[in-house]
Amino acid sequence: MKKPKYRQIQNYLKSKIQQGAFKVGEYLPSENELCKQFSITRTTARKALDELFKEGFIERLQGKGSRIRERRQSLGLLTVKGFSEAVGENVKTVFLQKPMKGNWDEKIILPLSETEKNTPCYYFERLRFVGNIPVMREKNWFSAVALRGFLKADFVDGSFFKTLSQKYFIEITGSTQELRAEFADEKNAALLKVNAGTPLLHISLKFSTSSPKLNIYSELYCNTSSYPVGNSYFL
Amino acid sequence: MKKPKYRQIQNYLKSKIQQGAFKVGEYLPSENELCKQFSITRTTARKALDELFKEGFIERLQGKGSRIRERRQSLGLLTVKGFSEAVGENVKTVFLQKPMKGNWDEKIILPLSETEKNTPCYYFERLRFVGNIPVMREKNWFSAVALRGFLKADFVDGSFFKTLSQKYFIEITGSTQELRAEFADEKNAALLKVNAGTPLLHISLKFSTSSPKLNIYSELYCNTSSYPVGNSYFL
DNA sequence: CTTTTTCACTTGTACGTACAAGTTTTTTGT
DNA sequence: ACAAAAAACTTGTACGTACAAGTGAAAAAG
Numbered sequence: 001m002k003k004p005k006y007r008q009i010q011n012y013l014k015s016k017i018q019q020g021a022f023k024v025g026e027y028l029p030s031e032n033e034l035c036k037q038f039s040i041t042r043t044t045a046r047k048a049l050d051e052l053f054k055e056g057f058i059e060r061l062q063g064k065g066s067r068i069r070e071r072r073q074s075l076g077l078l079t080v081k082g083f084s085e086a087v088g089e090n091v092k093t094v095f096l097q098k099p100m101k102g103n104w105d106e107k108i109i110l111p112l113s114e115t116e117k118n119t120p121c122y123y124f125e126r127l128r129f130v131g132n133i134p135v136m137r138e139k140n141w142f143s144a145v146a147l148r149g150f151l152k153a154d155f156v157d158g159s160f161f162k163t164l165s166q167k168y169f170i171e172i173t174g175s176t177q178e179l180r181a182e183f184a185d186e187k188n189a190a191l192l193k194v195n196a197g198t199p200l201l202h203i204s205l206k207f208s209t210s211s212p213k214l215n216i217y218s219e220l221y222c223n224t225s226s227y228p229v230g231n232s233y234f235l
Numbered sequence: 236m237k238k239p240k241y242r243q244i245q246n247y248l249k250s251k252i253q254q255g256a257f258k259v260g261e262y263l264p265s266e267n268e269l270c271k272q273f274s275i276t277r278t279t280a281r282k283a284l285d286e287l288f289k290e291g292f293i294e295r296l297q298g299k300g301s302r303i304r305e306r307r308q309s310l311g312l313l314t315v316k317g318f319s320e321a322v323g324e325n326v327k328t329v330f331l332q333k334p335m336k337g338n339w340d341e342k343i344i345l346p347l348s349e350t351e352k353n354t355p356c357y358y359f360e361r362l363r364f365v366g367n368i369p370v371m372r373e374k375n376w377f378s379a380v381a382l383r384g385f386l387k388a389d390f391v392d393g394s395f396f397k398t399l400s401q402k403y404f405i406e407i408t409g410s411t412q413e414l415r416a417e418f419a420d421e422k423n424a425a426l427l428k429v430n431a432g433t434p435l436l437h438i439s440l441k442f443s444t445s446s447p448k449l450n451i452y453s454e455l456y457c458n459t460s461s462y463p464v465g466n467s468y469f470l
Numbered sequence: 471c472t473t474t475t476t477c478a479c480t481t482g483t484a485c486g487t488a489c490a491a492g493t494t495t496t497t498t499g500t
Numbered sequence: 501a502c503a504a505a506a507a508a509c510t511t512g513t514a515c516g517t518a519c520a521a522g523t524g525a526a527a528a529a530g
Contacts, residue, residue, distance in 0.1 A: 004513060030480060041515055046481085054289070062481045063522030176467045180459040181416035181434035199416035199434030204463075224415040228439075232411045239483060265510060276485055281511085297511045298492030 006047035009038055013048065017057055017068060018165045027065040028058060055171075090131045093158060096191070097125040099151050101144070108141060108217045109178060109204035116215065120144040122151070127191055130227050134192045137221040146170070146214035164209070174208040184221070192223045201229055244273055244283035252292055252303060253400045262300040263293060290406075325366045328393055331426070332360040334386050336379070343376060343452045344413060344439035351450065355379040357386070362426055365462050369427045372456040381405070381449035399444070409443040419456070427458045436464055 003011075016022060029037065034045040049066050052058045058066045102123025104112060122144045128136040140160070144150070147168060156162040164170040180202040189196040201224045207216040222229055238246075251257060264272065269280040284301050287293045293301045337358025339347060357379045363371040375395070379385070382403060391397040399405040415437040424431040436459045442451040457464055 006513075027480095032480085043516085044514060047513085049481095060481065061522090063479085063524080065480060174467065176465070178463040178465045179414065179436055180463045181436040181457070182459075183434055199418055201414055201416040201436065222416070224417075229414040230412060232409065241483075262510095267510085278486085279484060282483085284511095295511065296492090298494080298509085300510060 005038075005040060006044045006051065009034065009040070009045065009048035010051045013052060014055075014057060014171075015169055018169055018171075020166060022068045024068050024070050026068050028068070030065055090129075092129040094127045094129070095124065096127050096137070097123065099124040101151070102141065104141060105139075107139075107219060109219065110176060110206040110217060112217070113215075116143050122147065133223075133226060135223050135227045137188055137191050139219045140216060141218075142214060142216045146209075146211050168211075170214060171210045172207050173210055176206045176208075178204040180204075188221045192221065194223055194225075198223070198225075200224075203229070240273075240275055241279045241282035241286065244269065244275070244280065245286045248283065248287060249290070249292060249406075250404055253404050253406075255401060257303045259303050259305050261303050263303070265300055325364075327364040329362045329364070330359065331362050331372070332358065334359040336386075337376065339376060340374075342374075342454060344454065345411060345441040345452060347452070348450075351378050357382065368458075368461060370458050370462045372423055372426050374454045375451060376453075377449060377451045381444075381446050403446075405449060406445045407442050408445055411441045411443075413439040415439075423456045427456065429458055429460075433458070433460075435459075438464070 013028060022028060028049070031042050031045045031049065034040070034048070035042055038045075049058065049060065052066070053060055057069060059069050060066050099122055102121050104117060104121050105123075120143070121141055123139075123141050125140070126138045127134055128138060147164075153163070153167065156166050161172060164172075181199050182202045184192065184194055184196055184198045184200045186196050188200060189198065192200070194200075201220075201222040203218075203220040203222065205216075205218040205220065207218070209215065248263060257263060263284070266277050266280045266284065269275070269283070270277055273280075284293065284295065287301070288295055291306045292304060294304050295301050334357055337356050339352060339356050340358075355378070356376055358374075358376050360375070361373045362369050363373060382399075388398070388402060391401050396407060399407075416434050417437045419427065419429055419431055419433045419435045421431050423435060424433065427435070429435075436455075436457040438453075438455040438457065440451075440453040440455065442453070444450065
């Protein structure tokens with residue numbers, strides 16, 4: 001029932017980070033300060049910080065402290081090369097469909113849970129550019145129950161994940177992906193400005209989150225001829 | 236200079252696991268046994284085991300112990316769906332080129348380090364089947380300096396990674412990937428038994444290992460029409 | 471003023487203790 | 501013989517202490 005102390009501290013700090021109380025590159029309170037502040041021992045403070053490190057929120061520098069980190073880099077997610085890394089630089093995102101009440105599409109490849117099938121569904125669709133070249137079409141579905149008021153709100157910094165984190169305190173905890181090379185259909189060809197029949201990389205994604213109610217299902221269609229999709233994984 | 240105790244214990248246990256002294260599903264000595272055996276405190280023993288857990292070698296079960304785990308599942312590597320998971324089941328691997336002295340191919344997409352360019356190179360090539368359908372062509376390059384005697388030895392259980400682990404005590408520590416959807420060229424079309432011009436998933440891979448001398452570069456060509464490539468990532 | 475040393479901070483390692491909580495075996499009671 | 505209770509194990513959490521090692525600023529020495 002009761003949560004361990006280190007996890008309480010961990011979650012407290014996490015929510016502060018998510019709320020933007022600490023910016024990327026800034027330092028968290030030191031272990032000893034946390035000890036005083038929460039009346040705990042250093043063992044417990046360290047455990048909380050170690051967990052935040054494992055989750056990718058901070059990096060720990062001996063002699064200096066615990067520094068806030070850009071979390072995206074720690075997740076082994078597939079990213080369009082020169083996309084999220086080169087933030088802002090020549091990158092553009094256009095809504096093809098703003099968030100709306102939608103239907104669980106039969107094109108979603110990764111299996112939905114039964115409970116999800118019986119809940120209303122939100123949907124949005126975007127087209128992503130590098131320079132003026134459209135490189136990725138992105139279709140997203142997720143259950144409406146976890147994100148009340150989502151349709152009215154704008155995206156934080158134009159980022160869906162940042163919105164989840166800062167407005168709903170929901171983090172991505174994992175992902176499952178399936179990758180296929182397919183011929184572009186007419187719709188995708190038109191959107192990505194290629195000939196129909198060009199090979200596209202089709203990525204079917206399921207994101208798990210810290211909210212058990214919320215999984216995000218995405219179908220991505222990528223023109224990889226100029227900008228391949230990349231990812232990195234490190235222990 | 237001197238390594239911390241917990242890391243010595245960690246490495247000792249790791250090498251035992253790699254040598255096969257503990258099989259998958261078996262339990263490591265308990266924390267208290269390690270304390271006696273190495274004259275350390277439980278804090279240190281726990282730290283060693285926690286590290287092995289982070290590396291994916293074991294899972295820790297309260298009340299039971301630390302159980303050896305199939306490590307591949309913990310790495311966020313791309314796998315052909317129904318391939319490594321369904322071990323042995325309908326899965327076949329054929330050498331198109333047994334390990335040999337080769338040349339750093341210009342087709343390697345991810346950049347080589349300068350030192351690597353100046354070392355001799357080993358090469359091998361395989362074709363992988365699910366059922367009787369060829370689904371993946373796999374070309375691999377790596378520096379010869381790290382793996383002396385590699386050409387003579389056979390693969391452990393037909394697995395390159397298991398060979399690295401058990402014969403050379405080298406582990407995969409990370410990977411960088413680039414993904415492209417491409418038309419099949421004639422060679423790949425013939426090998427994968429598809430028409431030239433069929434879309435193939437082209438994966439360019441660089442594996443980092445625990446040996447700083449060894450990186451493995453791979454170029455994979457996958458027919459994803461029946462068996463998509465998948466991966467999972469969890470925190 | 472510049473260089474060196476010291477000091478005050480940070481995180482890292484390691485010791486020891488105690489009890490909670492989950493699992494399995496043994497003992498006890500009926 | 502069977503069921504419940506106890507004991508004996510496991511890992512998990514949390515306390516407290518001490519010193520090592522890395523960093524940066526302040527103080528001392530030149």
